[in-house]
Amino acid sequence: MVDTLKKPSFEEIRPGVKSPAKETILTPRFYTTDFEAMAQMDISPNEDELLAILEEFRADYNRHHFVRDAEFEQSWEHIDGETRRLFVEFLERSCTAEFSGFLLYKELGRRIKDKSPVLAECFTLMSRDEARHAGFLNKAMSDFNLALDLGFLTKNKKYTFFQPKFIFYATYLSEKIGYWRYITIYRHFEAHPEDRIYPIFRFFENWCQDENRHGDFFDAIMKAQPQMLNDWQAKLWSRFFLLSVFATMYLNDIQRSGFYQSIGLDAREYDKHVIQKTNETAARVFPVILDVEHPKFYERLELCIGNNEKLTEIANSNSPKFVQFFKKLPYYVSNGWQFLRLYLMKPMEVASQQGVVR
Numbered sequence: 001m002v003d004t005l006k007k008p009s010f011e012e013i014r015p016g017v018k019s020p021a022k023e024t025i026l027t028p029r030f031y032t033t034d035f036e037a038m039a040q041m042d043i044s045p046n047e048d049e050l051l052a053i054l055e056e057f058r059a060d061y062n063r064h065h066f067v068r069d070a071e072f073e074q075s076w077e078h079i080d081g082e083t084r085r086l087f088v089e090f091l092e093r094s095c096t097a098e099f100s101g102f103l104l105y106k107e108l109g110r111r112i113k114d115k116s117p118v119l120a121e122c123f124t125l126m127s128r129d130e131a132r133h134a135g136f137l138n139k140a141m142s143d144f145n146l147a148l149d150l151g152f153l154t155k156n157k158k159y160t161f162f163q164p165k166f167i168f169y170a171t172y173l174s175e176k177i178g179y180w181r182y183i184t185i186y187r188h189f190e191a192h193p194e195d196r197i198y199p200i201f202r203f204f205e206n207w208c209q210d211e212n213r214h215g216d217f218f219d220a221i222m223k224a225q226p227q228m229l230n231d232w233q234a235k236l237w238s239r240f241f242l243l244s245v246f247a248t249m250y251l252n253d254i255q256r257s258g259f260y261q262s263i264g265l266d267a268r269e270y271d272k273h274v275i276q277k278t279n280e281t282a283a284r285v286f287p288v289i290l291d292v293e294h295p296k297f298y299e300r301l302e303l304c305i306g307n308n309e310k311l312t313e314i315a316n317s318n319s320p321k322f323v324q325f326f327k328k329l330p331y332y333v334s335n336g337w338q339f340l341r342l343y344l345m346k347p348m349e350v351a352s353q354q355g356v357v358r
Contacts (some may be wrong), residue, residue, distance in 0.1 A: 008085035010146060018146045020153060021092060030157045031104050031167060038108060038164045039115035039222075046224035055219050057125035065206045066136045071199040076143045079197060086259035088144050089199070095137035097178075099150055100157075101171070102130035114251060120215055129210045140200050165228045168218050169241040173282065175215035180277045183209035188265060195264030197342055219285045229287055238286040239347050246275045246290070247339065250301050251308060272298070284330040288347035296345065297351075300338040307331040307338075 010106045011019040043050055055132070067278060109124030112163055134150065141147050162170065186204040189196045222228050250271050253260065257267035272292075279289045291297065 001034035006338060008081065008088075010088065011145075013149060013152065016145060016147060017068075017149050017152075018088075018092065018141070020096070020148070020157070021073065021089070023158065028093060028100055030100045030153075030159045031170070032107070032159045032161050033104075033167045035108065035111040038119070041119070041221075041225060042102055043116070043119065043221070043224045045226065047118070049098050049220045050217070050224065052120070053213065053220055054118060054122050054125075056213055057122060057217075062129070062132070062206050062210060065203065066132045068136075068139065069199070071202075072143065075197070079144070080304045082258055082263045083197075084144065086256055086262065088141065088146060089180050089256065090259050091137050091141045091144075092148060095134050095148055096153065097140065098130050098133040098137060098176070099148075099153060100128050101174075102134055103154060104167075104171075105130060119221075124358075125215050126217065129214070131205065131208070136200070136203070140198075143198075151206050165222075165225070166237070166241075168222050168228065169237060170223075170245075172215055172218035172222065172285070173241055173278065175211045175218065176281050177249065177274060177278045178211040179208045179215060180274045180281070181249075182211065184270060184274055184277075185263070185265070188263075192200075194263050197263060201263075215281075222285055229285065234286075235288045235347070238282070238288050239290065239343060242279065242282060242286070242290050243339070243343055246278070246292070247301060247342070249305070250275070250298075251304060254305050255308065283348075283350040287350065289350050291345060291348050297342065304335050307335050319347070 013019050105123040105127035109120045109122075109127060112123075113120035138148055138150065182204040186200060186208070189201050228234060253267045253271050260267040260270055266285050275292050279292050283289050308331075311328055314324050314331075317324065319327065
């Protein structure tokens with residue numbers, strides 16, 4: 001148990017620079033893709049919508065938004081113990097995720113600018129937004145006497161290769177779930193200002209509009225490539241990415257429920273709301289969505305949470321590594337079985353709902 005009267009310690013690369021969190025299946029990832037295939041895409045079937053989105057990006061509505069004000073200029077030593085540890089972890093995970101988007105979008109803008117100038121400019125302007133987000137979060141970490149070395153992350157983080165269509169599925173959901181996460185927290189603080197323990201949350205309303213615009217961009221790209229959405233494979237991949245994003249968020253957040261408790265939220269109820277809203281939003285573009293109201297959906301995720309708690313106990317034990325492996329194996333198998341059963345649950349057909357404003 002962490003003594004809440006003491007400051008938590010963090011592993012550092014050098015004084016004041018936090019070591020990146022250990023990579024696991026649940027940590028934010030860095031992505032790369034087939035740039036040539038991206039450059040060759042025909043966007044003409046939905047070019048008007050993409051040009052309209054580009055004009056929104058050029059308007060840069062948040063160019064004056066991410067400016068630290070006097071409220072930041074104080075000591076944050078009163079955020080201590082376990083709350084401090086969880087809060088720093090929240091800032092780090094958020095910063096890493098935003099920086100991952102910056103790197104991917106910046107490279108896409110650079111690599112395809114000669115062959116697909118509209119898409120290239122969109123990606124470049126989105127990288128601008130992500131850089132602001134990451135920088136703002138990293139500066140917030142400095143209030144807790146820590147920061148991330150983003151150059152170190154760029155060079156040392158493992159990159160996952162996805163084909164363009166999988167990049168679109170993953171980033172669309174990442175941006176849209178980001179919108180619902182930020183706006184839900186913001187609305188909570190509107191109703192309960194006494195729970196806002198740090199001023200960064202005041203910025204979430206405008207911030208989440210960046211996420212929403214980015215998601216709309218990927219929605220428009222996928223609609224310009226109808227082959228990505230109108231066959232049986234699209235239904236399978238839609239289910240896969242929805243489940244991956246929802247399960248990752250749920251398992252991560254319940255593991256860190258103390259953070260949400262510190263800002264007056266119940267992690268489970270918060271996640272269920274975000275999942276429901278993101279699932280409804282995905283119905284505007286995906287051919288199927290998940291039946292997240294099925295009684296077995298969260299029951300199976302809760303079994304995975306129990307398994308993960310056992311895995312953590314084993315990992316923290318003094319048993320030799322090979323003994324730990326065999327102790328962990330049943331829980332890994334159980335998690336895999338639960339995810340398979342979740343994936344095989346009957347999805348909801350939504351083709352008739354696409355284009356409906358919710």
